[in-house]
Amino acid sequence: MANPNGVPTDLKAAFIGVYSTLKSELLNGPSFEWSDGSLKWIERMLDYNVPGGKLNRGLSVVDSF
Numbered sequence: 001m002a003n004p005n006g007v008p009t010d011l012k013a014a015f016i017g018v019y020s021t022l023k024s025e026l027l028n029g030p031s032f033e034w035s036d037g038s039l040k041w042i043e044r045m046l047d048y049n050v051p052g053g054k055l056n057r058g059l060s061v062v063d064s065f
Contacts, residue, residue, distance in 0.1 A: 012055050015062060019051055 023046050026032075027039060034042065050058055 011059055011062070015055055015058050016051055019058075023047075023050075 023043070026046075027034065027043060
């Protein structure tokens with residue numbers, strides 16, 4: 001659901017909705033060259049830390065952008 005400005009009213013749900021895309025772009029983007037071991041570790045670390053809790057860090061990135 002969005003308000004009249006097009007901003008989702010439930011920002012946490014919207015963030016979780018795009019999390020897999022953000023993670024994929026980070027892991028597969030040209031900015032980093034991951035070894036197989038580091039790629040698996042970063043993916044596990046992101047899945048453990050990012051989608052849980054209050055999402056303050058993730059939402060602050062979106063708000064800052």
